[in-house]
Amino acid sequence: DTGVSQDPRHKITKRGQNVTFRCDPISEHNRLYWYRQTLGQGPEFLTYFQNEAQLEKSRLLSDRFSAERPKGSFSTLEIQRTEQGDSAMYLCASSQGLGETQYFGPGTRLLVL
């Protein structure tokens, strides 16, 4: 257990529905990252926050994806109008700062039917 938690661990949804995932980072970490991992691939960066500021969001896969970290603690990742191609593992990681080790949570596995 790295100290990063994610909820839910699994989510099955129907195409067109919206889903929201939550990540709770290690408490003293000010950087929080979201990644997507598909089968047989390494994690693919989506976005990250320093405290409550979202510093990079150009890698979000489409405008259906959005993320927030309103108080600089937990974060949410929302996917609107889900598509079957969104099926993947969504991983969250946190670090103490720039260039510091990133610790990953257990991930949320999404299946879009």
Add this chain to the structure above:
Amino acid sequence: GENVEQHPSTLSVQEGDSAVIKCTYSDSASNYFPWYKQELGKGPQLIIDIRSNVGEKKDQRIAVTLNKTAKHFSLHITETQPEDSAVYFCAALSGNTPLVFGKGTRLSVIA
């Protein structure tokens, strides 16, 4: 942007033998190179990392070497055990850019 290539994609070794996984990176400004182990249904777990001011780092049965000139780094696992079986990912980081991962190596340790 950074590109990380990882080889081999699969690796089978006998218990007790050594395993070596190699990665190359493209951005000469990359300065941080972590290795993660991922078991089925779990998130990646950091096992060892190295920064560009160091050529080698060791932690018990695990070691990482870095060749900045050739832009490659390797993971060495000695005296492999069945519980070492997992998917291993290398990654590279340059400044404020995102961590870029290789595609992973599935290691199987045969008892």
